[in-house]
Amino acid sequence: MHIKILLAGDGGQGIQSLSGIICRAAFANGLFVSHIPNYGLEQRGGVSLAYVQISDREVSYPKFSDPDLLLIMSEQASQRTREYRAKSGKVIDFTKYEKIISENKIDYSSRNIFFLGLITKVLVIRGFMEKDCVFEALKEKLAKKSNWENNIKAFETGFQIGV
Amino acid sequence: MPKNKKTKSIAFCPGCGHIIILQTLNRVLQKLQKADRAAIGLDIGCSLLAWDMLPISTFQTHHGRAVPTMVGFEKAREKSIAVAYTGDGGAYSIGLQSLLWAARRNNPILVIVVNNTIYGMTGGQTAPTSLRGQVTDTAPAGHDELPMLGPELVRELNGQAYIARTAANEPVILAEYLERAIKATEAGNFALVEVLSYCPTNWRMKGVESNNHLNKLKDTFKTGEIL
Amino acid sequence: MKNKREFLSGSDVVVRAVRDAGAVSMYGYPITPGTEILSKWIREAARDKRMKYLQTEDEIAAGFAVAGAVLAGEKSFTATAGPGTILMQDALSMAEGMRLPFVAIIVQRGGPSSGTVIYSQQEVVLATHGGNGEGMRIVYSPSSLTELYDMTRRAFNDAARYRFPALVLTDGYLVKTKQVISNFKKIKNIPAPKIVSRTGHVNLRNIFTVEEELNEEILRAQKDYVKMSKTIAKSESYLVADADTIIIAHGIVGRVARDAVDKLRARGLRVGLWRPLTLAPLDVRGFAKTRRAKNFVVAESSAGQLADLLKNRISNCPNFSTYFRPALGIETDEIVKFVMKKYAKK
Numbered sequence: 001m002h003i004k005i006l007l008a009g010d011g012g013q014g015i016q017s018l019s020g021i022i023c024r025a026a027f028a029n030g031l032f033v034s035h036i037p038n039y040g041l042e043q044r045g046g047v048s049l050a051y052v053q054i055s056d057r058e059v060s061y062p063k064f065s066d067p068d069l070l071l072i073m074s075e076q077a078s079q080r081t082r083e084y085r086a087k088s089g090k091v092i093d094f095t096k097y098e099k100i101i102s103e104n105k106i107d108y109s110s111r112n113i114f115f116l117g118l119i120t121k122v123l124v125i126r127g128f129m130e131k132d133c134v135f136e137a138l139k140e141k142l143a144k145k146s147n148w149e150n151n152i153k154a155f156e157t158g159f160q161i162g163v
Numbered sequence: 164m165p166k167n168k169k170t171k172s173i174a175f176c177p178g179c180g181h182i183i184i185l186q187t188l189n190r191v192l193q194k195l196q197k198a199d200r201a202a203i204g205l206d207i208g209c210s211l212l213a214w215d216m217l218p219i220s221t222f223q224t225h226h227g228r229a230v231p232t233m234v235g236f237e238k239a240r241e242k243s244i245a246v247a248y249t250g251d252g253g254a255y256s257i258g259l260q261s262l263l264w265a266a267r268r269n270n271p272i273l274v275i276v277v278n279n280t281i282y283g284m285t286g287g288q289t290a291p292t293s294l295r296g297q298v299t300d301t302a303p304a305g306h307d308e309l310p311m312l313g314p315e316l317v318r319e320l321n322g323q324a325y326i327a328r329t330a331a332n333e334p335v336i337l338a339e340y341l342e343r344a345i346k347a348t349e350a351g352n353f354a355l356v357e358v359l360s361y362c363p364t365n366w367r368m369k370g371v372e373s374n375n376h377l378n379k380l381k382d383t384f385k386t387g388e389i390l
Numbered sequence: 391m392k393n394k395r396e397f398l399s400g401s402d403v404v405v406r407a408v409r410d411a412g413a414v415s416m417y418g419y420p421i422t423p424g425t426e427i428l429s430k431w432i433r434e435a436a437r438d439k440r441m442k443y444l445q446t447e448d449e450i451a452a453g454f455a456v457a458g459a460v461l462a463g464e465k466s467f468t469a470t471a472g473p474g475t476i477l478m479q480d481a482l483s484m485a486e487g488m489r490l491p492f493v494a495i496i497v498q499r500g501g502p503s504s505g506t507v508i509y510s511q512q513e514v515v516l517a518t519h520g521g522n523g524e525g526m527r528i529v530y531s532p533s534s535l536t537e538l539y540d541m542t543r544r545a546f547n548d549a550a551r552y553r554f555p556a557l558v559l560t561d562g563y564l565v566k567t568k569q570v571i572s573n574f575k576k577i578k579n580i581p582a583p584k585i586v587s588r589t590g591h592v593n594l595r596n597i598f599t600v601e602e603e604l605n606e607e608i609l610r611a612q613k614d615y616v617k618m619s620k621t622i623a624k625s626e627s628y629l630v631a632d633a634d635t636i637i638i639a640h641g642i643v644g645r646v647a648r649d650a651v652d653k654l655r656a657r658g659l660r661v662g663l664w665r666p667l668t669l670a671p672l673d674v675r676g677f678a679k680t681r682r683a684k685n686f687v688v689a690e691s692s693a694g695q696l697a698d699l700l701k702n703r704i705s706n707c708p709n710f711s712t713y714f715r716p717a718l719g720i721e722t723d724e725i726v727k728f729v730m731k732k733y734a735k736k
Contacts, residue, residue: 027397027570035568041507042212043283043364044176060645062567063719207473207504225473225504227448257419257448285420288429289445300429301420301445304436 002055003128004064005119006088008081009073011039011048014112017141019050021116022123025137026054029129034059047080054128069122071115090163092118100161109147110154113138117158131159174212178373180331180360181209184277185248187334189217191341192244201244202236204229206253209283209362213248227258230265233272244345245272252282255291255311266317266324266355271348274355275341276313278384279362287365294383314357314389324352326389330359332377333386340388359384395572400565401426403535404495404558405434407542408467412579413493415442415466417455419474422507423562424497427469449474453481453494460490461594463584465546469495471562472505475516482555483521487596489611491549491556491583495542498561500717509562510717511641514695517559518670524608526615528556528622529670533645535571537667538564543577550580552618559669561691563719564642619671626665627679629655633662635685635733638710640666640696643689643720650725659734669696672703685733686710689725691718 005022009015019035026033034053040046053059068089072078078093085091092115106114120134135155142151175181192198198219205211207226214223224232229247237245254262254276265272280297282288287300291311298305314326325347327340337358344354359380363373398406404427408416418428428445435441446452452468459466470478475496485492498513500506519525528548530541538560545556586592598604628648630636635654639647644665654661664680666672677700680686686708690696693716701707713720713728 023397023568027395032570033397033568034570036563036566038508041284042174042176043209043286045174059569060649061642061719061721062563062569063721065721211504223504259447282420285422285425288420288425291447300425301432303433 001127002053002057003069003123003126004067005052005054005069005071006064006067006081006084007050007052007071007073008077009048009071009112010076011042011044011046013048013073014109015048015050015073018112018116019052021134021137021141022052022054022119024140025129025134028137029133031056031128032058034062036062047074047077049077049080054123069119071119073111073115090122092163100157104153104157106154106157107147107150110150113142113151114154114158117155118161118163120155121159121162125162173216175209176362176364178361178363178369179209180279180358180362181213181277183331183334184275184337184358184360185213185216187337188246188275188341189219191338191345192219195342195345197244197345200242201246202233202240203246203248204232204236206249206258208250208253208285210248210250210253210277211284227253227256227261229253230258230272230274231261234261234265234270237270237272244348247272247274249274249276250283251276251278251280251290251292251313255313259291262313263317263320266321266353269321269324269351269353271351271353273341273344273348274353276355276357277360278313278357279360279365280310280380281362281365283362283365292384310383312384314355317355318389321353325354327355327387328357328359328384328389329386330377330381331361332374336386357384359386393572395570397568398535398571399426399568400535400538400560401430403539403571404469404542404565405430406574407539408546409434409441410574410577411465411543411546412582413465413467413546414440415456415459415464416468417444417446417452417459417466418468418470419446419449419452421449421471421474423499423565424469424471424474424495426565427495427497449477450480453478454484456492456494457481457484457490460485460492460582461585463582463586465493465550465582467493467495467546469497471497472499472501472507472513473503475513475520479516479520482527483523484596485555486521486523486526488594489553490585491546491553493545493549493556493558495558495560497565498559506717507562509691509719511561511643511691512695512716513559514669514692514699517557518699524612525670526554526611527670528552528554529559529668530557531559531640531644531666531669532564533640533642533665535564535567535569536573539571540575540577541667543575547577547580548618548622550582552614552622553583554615554618559641561641615671622668623671623673623676624667625673625676626663626667627676628663628665630662630664630680630683632660633680633683634660635687635729636662636664636680636683637687637689637725637729638664638666638696638700639689640669643691646720646722647689647725649722650729653722653726654729657730657734659729661729669699672699674704677704687713687725687729687732689713689720689728691715691720
């Protein structure tokens with residue numbers, strides 16, 4: 001079993017944090033994981049991409065052009081990943097979740113964690129790991145931050161909703 | 164060289180000093196009605212992001228090589244206003260040799276050094292102007308050398324050059340110094356204007372804190388014309 | 391070394407390898423995508439006072455500082471990329487001429503000029519023959535994190551034993567990739583040669599008064615280089631024995647090509663892979679194993695630097711078709727499609 005996840009957003013939206021948590025969870029679950037980031041030249045404001053692969057076998061090559069799951073968190077990211085859309089399995093487009101995010105009062109800095117919830121649901125359904133595995137990784141990274149309550153809420157909401 | 168028609172508005176980080184400095188340079192050149200005679204050679208660092216920003220001929224060069232490029236450009240086109248726009252790394256580290264020689268020879272080019280005491284584009288490594296004790300990506304325990312005072316050093320080599328230092332939070336003075344510097348190059352002299360600048364991203368500061376830090380830098384890097 | 395499962399990036403692996411190899415100092419200049427090797431070395435040095443380092447004023451200075459350190463008998467190295475690799479040629483040339491055990495990690499990025507800060511396989515020429523000499527260097531091309539570790543270890547040993555500059559030619563993708571890795575090979579370290587002895591004195595030169603002297607020096611070095619090649623030139627031959635079509639690729643493209651071979655075999659095509667592990671010296675004898683094949687495909691993220699190298703070094707080199715993607719990554723399916731289009735029976 002093998003899944004290719006491409007995460008895309010603006011620098012500062014927490015794409016690399018998000019991919020870090022997913023990778024940590026997969027690693028803790030004994031799976032093979034591969035991650036490679038991709039940035040523009042700018043230190044801020046450019047597009048931030050993370051190519052993540054989780055597998056039961058060693059991963060040969062870090063990049064791919066046919067993600068099973070494509071997360072788009074911004075307009076800029078949408079432009080940048082235009083060519084991936086046609087070849088993608090599921091596309092998680094932030095514009096489709098604006099309403100849910102505001103209805104559930106998920107604050108801006110927890111949006112990536114909301115999407116973590118969504119992605120986790122997919123990983124659980126497809127048998128890659130249990131929900132707790134991701135939650136543990138999330139806790140390890142963010143439990144000490146001030147935003148923790150909001151992050152738990154964002155994660156749970158995302159998981160509930162699924163894709 | 165391919166011309167890119169689709170240009171982004173501003174590629175610099177929010178709060179970056181480059182934006183103010185470049186806009187001021189543009190205003191001065193426009194005011195003097197000399198923008199069409201000017202050419203700006205950029206270092207490879209954050210300055211490279213200015214390649215498509217201004218309505219002035221601008222081209223990227225290589226890291227540390229904006230100065231020698233503009234020496235050649237000016238010699239090929241003597242009525243031009245040749246500007247080498249570089250960061251502290253390009254000017255005082257890898258490009259120091261070329262900078263000192265251009266000054267020594269009194270090449271009539273204007274060198275603008277944007278000094279934010281850090282290597283921005285590569286992610287915050289030590290710069291020749293980093294302060295003693297400053298924590299950077301390559302000095303995690305704090306830098307152990309004193310910062311380089313470029314304009315003062317260049318003054319040792321050239322008594323007739325126009326040399327000044329100011330800051331990104333003094334745009335009126337900056338405009339004045341740039342105007343004088345341009346006039347100096349037109350009179351056949353080397354000109355160097357160092358501009359203390361913000362790097363909120365790598366300083367890990369925002370707004371007021373970043374401006375306070377910039378003002379604090381003036382204790383180490385004296386502003387004014389260097390006579 | 392215990393087989394502990396870890397999630398490491400290419401830069402982590404390089405730093406682990408150079409430390410395990412006994413490297414004492416690193417000289418470098420920030421340049422993407424190699425900077426992390428310098429900053430990670432510096433972070434380790436905070437905990438181990440034996441580790442020395444200096445961020446130099448540029449790559450030329452970094453290279454000569456490494457040369458100085460190895461002259462003094464210390465295991466030293468640098469890491470650079472793209473425009474930095476160009477500047478490094480000055481010191482590499484001196485290392486070639488003076489037979490110094492100089493080790494460098496070259497992290498290929500897009501070129502020419504500032505290109506991209508990301509990836510390419512466009513520094514093959516620079517690595518194998520970038521100076522003003524005859525290219526007597528050792529160049530490894532790792533295709534995975536495991537190989538990146540092995541080859542970095544090997545670089546120090548081979549440089550010490552044979553006294554030619556040793557370069558690990560990797561790229562921005564591999565150095566930034568983070569993967570699960572658990573089997574670091576146990577390798578014994580060869581001590582650094584004491585070139586400038588502490589007792590007595592040595593007199594070394596790299597310039598000669600007359601042509602004949604230099605020519606003799608070069609011939610001497612060539613003898614050593616050819617002798618060394620028999621031992622250290624390496625390649626991987628995968629399913630070549632009965633292959634009609636051989637794909638030739640190096641570095642991470644080599645890994646991708648291997649998967650392509652599997653996919654093509656599954657479709658009934660008799661395809662094999664020949665992958666140089668050392669670009670210099672090239673394993674010409676290993677290449678002979680592919681002679682049965684009718685078709686050859688060279689795939690690389692450059693406009694022919696590997697292809698040219700093969701043509702230069704392999705006598706009676708067969709004709710090959712080429713899949714060139716300068717400055718672009720290459721995925722498995724691209725190679726599969728290319729081979730199918732060219733060689734699958736309709």
